[in-house]
Amino acid sequence: MTDRITLKEVADAAGVHMSTASRALNEQTRDVVNAETVARVLKAARRLGYTPNPLARGLRTNRTMTVGMIIPDIENPLFGPIIAGAAARLGSDGYSLLIADADLKDQASVARVIETLIDRRSDGLILATSARSDPTVAELANRNVAAVLVNRTADASPLPSIVGDDHEGIGLVVQHLVDMGHTEIGHISGPQTMSTGHGRYQAFLSWTQSLGVEVAPTAIEEAAWYRVEAGLHATSALLERRPDITAIVCANDLLAMGAYRAVRQKGLRVGADVAITGYNDTPLLDLLEPPLTSVRVPYRQMGSEAAGLLISMLSSDNGSGSPVSLRLTPTLSVRGSSGPHS
Amino acid sequence: MTDRITLKEVADAAGVHMSTASRALNEQTRDVVNAETVARVLKAARRLGYTPNPLARGLRTNRTMTVGMIIPDIENPLFGPIIAGAAARLGSDGYSLLIADADLKDQASVARVIETLIDRRSDGLILATSARSDPTVAELANRNVAAVLVNRTADASPLPSIVGDDHEGIGLVVQHLVDMGHTEIGHISGPQTMSTGHGRYQAFLSWTQSLGVEVAPTAIEEAAWYRVEAGLHATSALLERRPDITAIVCANDLLAMGAYRAVRQKGLRVGADVAITGYNDTPLLDLLEPPLTSVRVPYRQMGSEAAGLLISMLSSDNGSGSPVSLRLTPTLSVRGSSGPHS
DNA sequence: GCGGATGATACAATCGATTGCTGTCGGCTG
DNA sequence: CAGCCGACAGCAATCGATTGTATCATCCGC
Known part of the structure; x- marks a missing residue:
């Protein structure tokens, strides 16, 4: 693919050291750099079309800005809106969505898929798969993986969930x-x-x-x-x-x-x-x-809320402040199939 | 999340150097390592539950084993089978699927989403979005991005496509x-x-x-x-x-x-x-x-073929051997809505 | 018994960022 | 004027793998 601009090149163009460029580009650390220097770096970055390499960053920071989502049966139209809602919310916070489609009837397949997502260093997981009693859910909680259940919940789940009421x-x-x-x-x-x-x-x-x-x-x-x-x-x-x-x-x-x-x-x-x-x-x-x-x-909202919840779990510095499960209120669409008693 | 085993730890456990462990673990290079050593490394890796860090690997090899897929409207049930087919094929080859949902009516949103996927260093792209004339398609081809169109094709597209006939x-x-x-x-x-x-x-x-x-x-x-x-x-x-x-x-x-x-x-x-x-x-x-x-x-097959095509593009060492577009044969489901002329 | 080929492994550079620490310089204080 | 401080920027280690090259022992033929 295209040759990419590295931080070093931006730094050279701005006449500063890599580390300074890094700090200037990063919102968090920007304030330790002289305002003029920041401007110079930003301009150089924009001019060169710099985009940070997420692999290098992730390797160093141990965060991939990626969330994995497990869908039991992606052909079920139910999940379209959930995915869309989650993707939108995640995207606006800089996260991307890794989708995995697992066969719910095949417990091993679910486990395998979860493993793949974790091996890829997803920052968190959104699960739409869980049956009422699902060993993998408990295991995820044990392993201290950030995860949220959506649409379905497990009995006495240790994981927060977003479901319809x-x-x-x-x-x-x-x-x-x-x-x-x-x-x-x-x-x-x-x-x-x-x-x-x-x-x-x-x-x-x-x-x-x-x-x-x-x-x-x-x-x-x-x-x-x-x-x-x-x-x-x-x-x-x-x-x-x-x-x-x-x-x-x-x-x-x-x-x-x-x-x-x-x-x-x-x-x-x-x-x-x-x-x-x-x-x-x-x-x-x-x-x-x-x-x-x-x-x-409200499936779309469900996806969106699940993503929001996960994001807040990921960004809360302390692991505490137990995240709250949500139960979304449904509405009734009355149509012809439910006529009056004759 | 869980503390992860690194290659170094596996190497130490097996009593060899990192590089040797790396080669032993890698199918391609395994043959330069003594068979006994390979066995020892493999055992250590298995025992410790080693999984390579895809970020570190990707940083070095410049491949993420990730494919991005752009869906115009994920709520359209059409795309479920396509995604499922693609995900299955990709998964079996070790790739993961990054899903992005773009608003087709909003050209800027499509471009933004594609940019995100490229910035994430996806190895390739599967596009379900393209209108008949789509500037982004041409641009992708120019930028030499590996990409495949699915379901829809562009006029005189420079990119291979998998569509229904x-x-x-x-x-x-x-x-x-x-x-x-x-x-x-x-x-x-x-x-x-x-x-x-x-x-x-x-x-x-x-x-x-x-x-x-x-x-x-x-x-x-x-x-x-x-x-x-x-x-x-x-x-x-x-x-x-x-x-x-x-x-x-x-x-x-x-x-x-x-x-x-x-x-x-x-x-x-x-x-x-x-x-x-x-x-x-x-x-x-x-x-x-x-x-x-x-x-x-055959939408599921369509997704699967698209993934297969992309994979072959990614693994063909030379960029040549122009990949072939595919046109899948549909069938007719005759039902009651098409009665005989009365 | 020695030069050189061979097989196996170790060393170290590298990918591109982040970040703790160090160094420098100017100005202020006592 | 010595000493100190704060603001700023550079240095270099680090994340965890891959990979080109160097090293080393062994063994071969001559």
Whole structure:
């Protein structure tokens, strides 16, 4: 590639020593250098188009200004906004984002990817991978790696996390369905091994109870994965068992898609006969017929907050001041799939 | 973070000099070191858990084993598979992926992001951003930066590119519609400033002509952006002008979504009255009613091939052997939105 | 038994920055 | 006028690897 200007060349051009040039260029140490000299160095640097070599700097300072991010399944559209939000926030603070895509089902792959990121001397990590109980999370905390969980959290996690408020989100849904006159409400839950699946399930139980809606165990079915097929399967089973159900709260939009199919296979109409709600408000799904009522989570903000939190952890000189986890408030996008009880 | 083992420590543990340890650890130079010594060093390295410091290595060798990727709009689900494919291929060759998300509409932002990636001493770049005529592409080539274009290409690009074969893809669509008996076929084209928009438009003209389908200029409408609203707008205008049209080839799935709406606003049925086809075969859109007929492009492979191409450019000792651009063959996913002419 | 080839390892320069320490110079104080 | 201080800039070590060259022992043939 292009030949690059080094600090030495800038220093020579400005007629000073490397070390002086270095101090003049560095905000922190600029004040120990004579103002005129600073100006001279800055001008020379600009004229020559100097950019510091991050490798040399990193080698010396032991900071790479790089943050690693681990995504379980980058093809999931969910992660686009999270990455974008994080990248923007990091970029404005001079950090770059190293992306690694790990297969969540393959524990070893996750560990390997994390190792790669650490070996590369990332200053910190953003993890979108963690299952509810994940040994690697604890290990990271032990190894004293700066890391933040995003979207998902681990049980009693030693790491700070930025997640959506699932309790709040499910509350919006249940409240909405109750308002629409539904009393027989079912739930297609996500995998209970994941924090989102578990949290939304708990929230469903809690809200129905506090709103006085009776929910028998038969009204709940767990989907094995967040997949359309799993949703179809689970919903079929649910409707078979409980034909009286008029509303189904799905833990995720993909499950809701499966529910659409199951409802139709039973010869029922989505929205009119059976109300269906999703979670995530996946783009494009408002184009369905009927459009899906879903909980919108501020994913972009989530990424941004996670990055911000990590940055503050990295720049707090003392390791203390335990960083605070954040729980972002979702909103409900009401659409045609959740009609009133007929 | 954790204290790290250095080469010196490994060397001491093995009772040799740093340089010997270095050569023993390095595949390339291993053969100049006595086999027993190699074994001893390797064992020591493994025992201590040694991982080389990529900064020190990079500083010396001037290679970071890092590839930068520029994405115009990471929230577009299109890019997920491309990133995943590239990341996988790069990872298996020891490279990591630095992701930068640039706002395509903001030329300065693209340039800034590229600069960042270069300043970070990325070994090479994968660009998904380029418009048809993009000054930065030419500049990169001038600066002798190793770079590959993916998904989109620039006119007469000096850089190799991996793209889908739009001519072929549109051919599949047009052939299919002709087979279904359509003779009045319209086209909602993408922005002509982008290679995909332009290429698919040209392909449409070419295929209709060669298949003997008459296409008046009134049967073509350009959408300003790849957005649902733009598709709605363009399709409305098209149908207003040409109510006789029975099939619409859209340059992109989002435009097709807009077309769905426009058709319905006219009181017509998608699939039965007006056939609609998309491009990209975006996940989830097969869940629409009717499900969207679309051209499937092997995006994951695209990312993988782009990474492979870049790697070969980086490792070819001579800069010659001009790397070959690739054009990947798409397939057609026929679904309900493209019914026969009634 | 000696010059020279060979194989194995050690030495030291180098990559490009940061930073603690030293040196210099002018001015101020006692 | 000696001594000291402060402001400024240069010196050189350092980060952790890679790599060209030097060293050294061994062994070969003559």
